[in-house]
Amino acid sequence: MIPGPFSYRRAASIEEAIALLQQYGGEAKVLSGGQSLIPMMKFRLAEPAVIVDINRVPGLDAIEERNGILAIGGLVREVALERSPLIRQRYPIIADTAEVIADPLVRNLATIGGNLAHGDPANDHPATMLALRAEVVARGPGGERTIPIDDFFVDTFTTALGPDEILTEIRVPAPPPRSGGAYVKFERKVGDYAVAAAAVFLVLDEAGKIAGAGIGLTNVYYKPLRAAEAENALLGQVPSGELFRAAAELAAKAADPTTDLRGPAEYKRAVARTMTFRALEAALSRAQAAS
Amino acid sequence: MERVPIQLTVNGQPYQAEVEPRMLLVHFIRDVLNLTGTHIGCDTTSCGACTVLWDGRPVKSCTVFAVQADGGEIQTVEGLERDGQLHPVQEGFWEEHGLQCGFCTPGMIMTAVALLQENPDPSEEEIRKAIAGNLCRCTGYVNIVKAIQYAARKMRETAPATAGIAGGE
Known part of the structure; x- marks a missing residue:
C-alpha cells in the first residue's frame, strides 16, 4: 500500500516545526515515530498535504x-x-x-x-x-x-x-512516599490493542489507608477514561479485596465499550473490571513496598 | 511531483537517489536498490517480514519513509554473508531448521542479529520477547528460538571477530 502524495518538510528546530505548522495550517501533520500515522496514511485514512518531520528536533528526547x-x-x-x-x-x-x-x-x-x-x-x-x-x-x-x-x-x-x-x-x-502504580493489559496477542486495560496509581497514608487514587482505562470508551467514581470509592479506605472488587465494579460501570472483533461489549466490560482489580492489587503491593 | 534527494548507506555501500516523499523505505530497498531479500508481508505494521536495521535498530521498513532515513545506515539480510560465509544467525537457521516457507526469515534474522549485538547471551524468554514483532506462520517458533541460541553460542565462541554484523564498516 502506498500513501497519498505529500510534501516533506524536516524541521531542524521546534521553532521551525511550529512555523511550518502555522504556514500550512490544518493541511500538515507532525511525524514523530510514525507508527500510527504511516499505517493510517497507507490506508488513506489520513492524507495530509504536508508532513512535518520532527524527529531531528533536538531537546525532545530527555x-x-x-x-x-x-x-x-x-x-x-x-x-x-x-x-x-x-x-x-x-x-x-x-x-x-x-x-x-x-x-x-x-x-x-x-x-x-x-x-x-x-x-x-x-x-x-x-x-x-x-x-x-x-x-x-x-x-x-x-x-x-x-x-x-x-x-x-x-x-x-x-x-x-x-x-x-x-x-x-x-x-x-514525582511519586510521594508510600505510593505505587501498575498498568495491566489484556490483549488477544502481542502487538494488538487492548481488549481492555487499566492503569492504577495509589498513595497510602501512614496508617496504610488510601490517601490518593488514580484510575485510567484503555479502549473501553470513546476516549481515554478516568474512572472517577471508582477513585472516590477508594479514598480514606483500608485496602482490601472487597474494597478493590467494589472499585473495579464501579470502573467497569463507567466503561462504555463497543462490540467489535475484540469481543462483545459486555465481555469487554468484564475484562475492564478484572484488569482494574488486578491493577489495584499490583499498585497496592508496589505502594506497600515503597517507603 | 516533489522529489527529495537522499543519501543512504545500505550494507556498507553508499547510495544517492531522488525519491518521492511517500516512498516507503521497504520500496526503496526492494524496487530502487533491487535488494529483494527484505520481504513485504502484511504491509500493515504487524508481521515484521520487512525488518531491517536502521542505525543498528530493527524497524519495520514498511512503516518508515525513505526520506526519514536520509543520512542513515541500513542493514538488510543481503549484508550478512561475508566471503561466502553465512552469518552465524543465518547458519543457525540452516542448522536448526529455523524456517519452513522462509518468508519471515529475513526479518526474523535481522531482529536476531540486533538482539545478539546487544545481548550476546539471551535467555529463551529474552529471545521470545525480542522476536515478538516478527510473525512466523509455519514453525511455531521452536526452531527459530533454537536457531538464535545456536547463533548466540557460535558468536560467543568466535567473538569478537565475527560478532558484529557484516557490512557495517
Missing part, C-alpha cells in the same frame, strides 16, 4: 526528574522508557505501559508524545497518564502552555492540541 516532576520529552521512544533505570525504579507503571505497546520493532520508533497526541482511546499511555494526573506541555506560535491531562483528550482521535501546536513534554508528579 527523561529526567526536576523540581518534583518527571519530565518526558515528546520524542522519547517507547524502547527508551522500557529500558530507563529511572523509569523502571521510580515509575514502574510507565515501564509496564511502554513494554506492552505494539511490539519491540514498533517500540524502537514509536514515541510517547505520538501515543498521546494521536488521541486514540486504544493507545496505552493515556490511561496511565490519567492515573498519574500528568500534564502535557504544548508549544505553539504563542509560546508554551500546560494542559492538565483531564482536559487533553477531547474526543476519539481529537486532543486539545491546536493545529499549530506540538506536544513537547509530559510532566508527571
Whole structure:
C-alpha cells in the first residue's frame, strides 16, 4: 500500500516545526515515530498535504526528574522508557505501559508524545497518564502552555492540541512516599490493542489507608477514561479485596465499550473490571513496598 | 511531483537517489536498490517480514519513509554473508531448521542479529520477547528460538571477530 502524495518538510528546530505548522495550517501533520500515522496514511485514512518531520528536533528526547516532576520529552521512544533505570525504579507503571505497546520493532520508533497526541482511546499511555494526573506541555506560535491531562483528550482521535501546536513534554508528579502504580493489559496477542486495560496509581497514608487514587482505562470508551467514581470509592479506605472488587465494579460501570472483533461489549466490560482489580492489587503491593 | 534527494548507506555501500516523499523505505530497498531479500508481508505494521536495521535498530521498513532515513545506515539480510560465509544467525537457521516457507526469515534474522549485538547471551524468554514483532506462520517458533541460541553460542565462541554484523564498516 502506498500513501497519498505529500510534501516533506524536516524541521531542524521546534521553532521551525511550529512555523511550518502555522504556514500550512490544518493541511500538515507532525511525524514523530510514525507508527500510527504511516499505517493510517497507507490506508488513506489520513492524507495530509504536508508532513512535518520532527524527529531531528533536538531537546525532545530527555527523561529526567526536576523540581518534583518527571519530565518526558515528546520524542522519547517507547524502547527508551522500557529500558530507563529511572523509569523502571521510580515509575514502574510507565515501564509496564511502554513494554506492552505494539511490539519491540514498533517500540524502537514509536514515541510517547505520538501515543498521546494521536488521541486514540486504544493507545496505552493515556490511561496511565490519567492515573498519574500528568500534564502535557504544548508549544505553539504563542509560546508554551500546560494542559492538565483531564482536559487533553477531547474526543476519539481529537486532543486539545491546536493545529499549530506540538506536544513537547509530559510532566508527571514525582511519586510521594508510600505510593505505587501498575498498568495491566489484556490483549488477544502481542502487538494488538487492548481488549481492555487499566492503569492504577495509589498513595497510602501512614496508617496504610488510601490517601490518593488514580484510575485510567484503555479502549473501553470513546476516549481515554478516568474512572472517577471508582477513585472516590477508594479514598480514606483500608485496602482490601472487597474494597478493590467494589472499585473495579464501579470502573467497569463507567466503561462504555463497543462490540467489535475484540469481543462483545459486555465481555469487554468484564475484562475492564478484572484488569482494574488486578491493577489495584499490583499498585497496592508496589505502594506497600515503597517507603 | 516533489522529489527529495537522499543519501543512504545500505550494507556498507553508499547510495544517492531522488525519491518521492511517500516512498516507503521497504520500496526503496526492494524496487530502487533491487535488494529483494527484505520481504513485504502484511504491509500493515504487524508481521515484521520487512525488518531491517536502521542505525543498528530493527524497524519495520514498511512503516518508515525513505526520506526519514536520509543520512542513515541500513542493514538488510543481503549484508550478512561475508566471503561466502553465512552469518552465524543465518547458519543457525540452516542448522536448526529455523524456517519452513522462509518468508519471515529475513526479518526474523535481522531482529536476531540486533538482539545478539546487544545481548550476546539471551535467555529463551529474552529471545521470545525480542522476536515478538516478527510473525512466523509455519514453525511455531521452536526452531527459530533454537536457531538464535545456536547463533548466540557460535558468536560467543568466535567473538569478537565475527560478532558484529557484516557490512557495517
